[in-house]
Amino acid sequence: MLPRSIQLPSFTYIGGRQPDGVARLFFLSFTLISAHHMGSHDQHTAPAVRQTPWMTEDLGMFQETVRRFIERELAPNEARWADQGYIDREVWRRAGQIGLLCASIPEEYGGGGGTFAHEAVITQEMSRAVCTSLGNNVHSGIVAHYLLNYGTEAQKKKWLPQMASGEMVAAIAMSEPGAGSDLKAIRTRAVREQTENGDCYRINGAKTFITNGYHADLVCVVAKTDPEAGSRGVSLVMVETRDLPGFRRGRILEKIGQKGQDTAELFFDDVLVPCANLLGTQEGQGFYQLMQQLPQERMIIALGAVATMQRAIELTTEYVRQRKVFGQPLADLQNTRFKLAECKTVATIAATFVDDCMLRLMDGKLDAATAAMAKWWCTQQNCQVIDECLQLHGGYGYMLEYPIARMYANARVSKIFGGSNEIMKELVARTL
Incomplete structure (x- = not known):
């Protein structure tokens, strides 16, 4: 390796106060531009440390756990998963075993009892390692919090522990072939009806670009319960997909990047789910929840x-x-x-x-x-x-x-x- 003629300041996550931003920027730019050619190749500048104000000692230890898991379980397999288009199902369970799933969910529901900072640590470490196959951001950072914030006690106790253990993989189904950022344009319908199994929603529609779609056992479906009410007619309904009549997975979509993270089409043809699977106290709260x-x-x-x-x-x-x-x-x-x-x-x-x-x-x-x-x-x-x-x-x-x-x-x-x-x-x- 060539002798280092310029030492770039590195970022290290430690606890403490944030340095003055303007002074830091001037120092960084001056160091980068002028450190080289000021003398011999043996010259070095002392590495600057950027202190992250929300990091703690406990988060630092958690960060090391995340790094070891990435080095052992994710990084060596990213190329293989990219070729096959999805992550191995067992990896979810192993992630659950060491506490990487639902890290910010209370312990009473099987989670790690942490804060959003724990999710942030996981996100940043996976990003640094260029590991995108495990769709934990959707699973833990998004769907788990919809359940935590809007679910009934029965819903939380039923699904969150299984998500935390990796027994269940979660996805959220918003995007449709004709609706992306414009959520009010979704066409998937959830119609309430009485069946021999009690009050149910009959769901019909198609979803696309769904992260974790290939493995998802639990899908938070964004659907219209009242198509005449605009944004007030949108509701969130939890759908358990295992052996569910009328539910099917379409293609695993081939993407430019993040190739190992399964992104799939999902289809709902007269799918019946209990009305008890509605998130919130009544229909029409979905847009607000989102x-x-x-x-x-x-x-x-x-x-x-x-x-x-x-x-x-x-x-x-x-x-x-x-x-x-x-x-x-x-x-x-x-x-x-x-x-x-x-x-x-x-x-x-x-x-x-x-x-x-x-x-x-x-x-x-x-x-x-x-x-x-x-x-x-x-x-x-x-x-x-x-x-x-x-x-x-x-x-x-x-x-x-x-x-x-x-x-x-x-x-x-x-x-x-x-x-x-x-x-x-x-x-x-x-x-x-």
Whole structure:
């Protein structure tokens, strides 16, 4: 390995107070731009430590557990899962055994008894490792919290322990062939009727782009219970899919990136489920429930974007120090240093903003517009940073054997799911 002529400040998650943001940005940019060619190749700058304000000692230990699981169970199998289009079912159970599933769900329902910060740690570690096959963000960070916040006591006791153990895999079915960000345009119907088994909903419709769709045993279906009531006619109904007449899975969809994470079509043809599976106290609460929970989903996306761009910078820094062009390390070229300085600055700003959003979320003060800002801006910057890093890899950056190429492919969808970035900007604009 070539001698290191420039030491980029690394980010380390530790407890403590947040350094002054403006001072940090000036220091980072100055270090990146001017540390090299000031003397011999033996010169080093002391690594700067970025302190994450919401991290604790307990979260640090949990982080190590997550890293070990990723190194042992996920990373070695990502390529195989990408080829087959879905993760091995047993991995869900192993994740449940060590407490990675439903980490923020109370212990009384089988969860880890943690906070959203535990979900954030999992999201960031998986993003750093370029491991996208385990759809835990949907399972634990989204569906489990719909149940926790809107489910009856019976529903929570029935389903959450099975989700926490990995016995059940959960999905949420929002998108349809003709409805994506416009949830009021969904056509899936849930009609109440009396059957020999009691009050049931008869569900008819098609869903697409459903994460965890191939394995899902429990699906939170977004359906119209009153098609004449607009947004007030939307309800959430929990559907257990095992041996369920009328339910079928369609294709596992072939995607640009995140190839090992099963994304499937789901079809409901006269599917009957008990009316007791309705989430909430009455029909028509679904749109409100979705709007209340989407900020958390968008924070998960923003957290992953920040971790990914940080890791992309680290990988690229290592690469340009080793790669020689015109008889010298690529890191010696001013363009390289300037590009990395720009990327590092953007990543620092993004991390600082998301940390502030995290603190607000944990205090119950994160509003929808701020979450939308975090989602659209961090995902857009992530794609830009990865693109710059890929460019510095040259032709090798286009090869899937290099993590930067997989990051590039994986990141693109983040500007679409969880509400497109255009919708996010509209949500922000409405507050002006």
